[in-house]
Amino acid sequence: MGPQHPMTHGLWTLKIKVDGETVVDTEPELGYIHRGVEKICESRDFTQITTYCDRLCYASANTWSHAYIYAAEDLLGVEVPERAEYIRLIAVELQRIASHLMWLGAYGPDIGNLSALVWCLREREMMMDLLQELGGSRMHYNFPRIGGVKRDLPTGFALRARHKVKLFLNRMQEYEALFDESTIFLIRSQGVGYTKAAEMINAGVSGPNIRAAGVNYDIRSAHPYSVYSELDWEPAVERSSIKGADCYDRYRIRMEEMRNSANLVLQALDKIPGGAETYHEPGDPKILAKAPSRAPEGTSGSHHFEDSRGESMFYIVGGGEGRGKKPYRVSIRSPMFITIPYAAKTMIGYKVADIPAIMGSFDPCIGETDR
Amino acid sequence: MRVVSEKTQSAAAEKMAKSLSKMDGVEASVNERVNGTQTRYIVTVDVDVENWRATAESLRNDHEVDYCSMITGIHWPESTEKTWEIVYHFLRTGVTDPAIEEGVVVPNIVDFSKVKGMNVPLELQISIILGDTRTPSVASVQDIWAGADWNEKETWDLVGIVFDGHEGMRRVLNPHESPAGFHPLQKQHKLRYHDHEEMYDDAQGFMRKPSDVGKVK
């Protein structure tokens, strides 16, 4: 199933060996958009690298730029003001909703439900409007800065965000009606693509894929960062079946995650220090701390981050060109790079018609896979 | 929100570091990283390349480190102490399959504020240093953690580190026709070559093609 295929959610090839209609062996072929970001980052300043990280997984840009920023702050030793952490949390969770909506809008057509595409993109436009107010563009916001964020919440943002997020929570019922009451969707996604938790952890899969299997492992609670520990929420877990989590469980976990993220945004807007209506100029110390721009040789920084698709990590080694103005090595861990070969093995034993359902349920995004 | 407390995490990290340091060729310590609202305790381990396989098996069996996050290869041509460095990042997650009671799955909801013993989540950073060699090689851990499989393929493809015992090594990100020995993240390779022939003719990248005169590279 070649690089140009409406199912593939990105540009990759899946070579399948079949016996009649049953899949016998699979092999994924990646690297069609390998851009060499890790090598490019060795000749860019720390602030310039943020623009590359947005473009790693383009469906969920904010989560990647924040993952990089946390690792860079670890390397340079910067302490971030609390208001900035709250603003970052709002941006990341809104982006998580938008990413899951994009997944749902692509998964519906995989199964055959074409109206899901336009419905989900309609909601995603709402979230992108909010993110556009925060970040300045529809995608690739380049929003966080080392030490804080680039801009405070605009005037009236809290009012519009609360209204839109509550509207979105109401619309979730429409989605669930569309999918859960559709016999075809249920037949095609239940009983297909079973995965078990311990096997997934050994294979390096994390995130919603593993929470669908009845385990509540979430980087935001196991290795806490940012202000997640101060808000009242629990990671979404889905009770799977005896054989493991099937595609339907992976669909349900993402619906629950969208609700979780929406609640986190509403809580953060209430609890943000200084109130959501105050506005600080860009560069104000309450939203941006001063950060050194050089990382001497011998230092390194890393950070595990809960991305919409799993656990992403940046490992940055300091001491590059310009006496440390540029990093020596930037290493990017992409959850999908590890999940796609695992998902390809999950398909063995099922029919060819089940391939889009299984592959789509793992939410592949090839931008981060190929770096 | 119930999160892991710093005290439990630092105690578990110290315990692991102490028991790892007892093995030969292994030096473990706990690093504190202040990031956001909580302090993280990372177990940083330096392993000699001969003892890596034994250490990896001990990590998996005795310390229940079950998740291989990333494998990074770094090339240090200018440094005096090391030429190649391989950094492994692992996590101990404490994830087990959920229990099944009377035919129904009971989700495994862990209260992170009350974890103890082997269930405390931890981060590990393991660093292996190799001296000056043209073929850096390290034992593969593909059979211990299935997540290390594609990480090792990518590290070989981009950096050139050979993993002994790895089955099915192939190019994953670079095109399959890349010449043998083309590992872009090694420091002698410039960022841009126009094609593979130029890599061998003009390894320093000083000569420009006539059509590129006046352009920014």
Next chain:
Amino acid sequence: MSEEEQNYSMFSSRILVDTIGDVSDDALKASKMKEVIGVLAGRFFNWGQRKSLFPLHLGIKCCALEMAAAGASRFDAERFGVFFRSSPRQCDVLLVNGPISKKFADPITRLWEQMPEPKWCIAMGECAISGGPYFQSYNILEGVDTIIPVDIYIPGCPPRPEALIDGFGKLREKIIRIGAMPSHARIDGNLPVIIGDE
């Protein structure tokens, strides 16, 4: 052939059609109607081509999400006749929306060659125009116009869906100008259009 078959072959359909064709061709040429019909038919086909552009369902990178948003309900591109098809043999427009790596240069050339004439190419986003932020990378071609002749460039990273729809509008104007010139003959003369240049 025998005598009888020769007689019957006068009435076989192939020769009949050819004869009628030659006779009517001479008649039309004589009465100057042929030119009129040629012009009208050309205008009709041109109208049909530009009003129903079928791009290929190819999503390379980030601009593909803006392409999807352009096709969704807010910036509906389907009201302009733009309808995405999955098979390259049924498409008119190749919408290149991401950087082309060395590994993908071959497949995309094959996709371009599989598309039947008349066909056009739109380079959407900075990566397709010149390599974008990755222009210095070892694996990315500096623009898709190194391998495929491009008609419209839409700058932006990523361009807004309104810019993409404007790009289709500019392509319609260009089709009025150049008619059905085959794609490999469009290199010089009939310069490609850059959105936002006026």
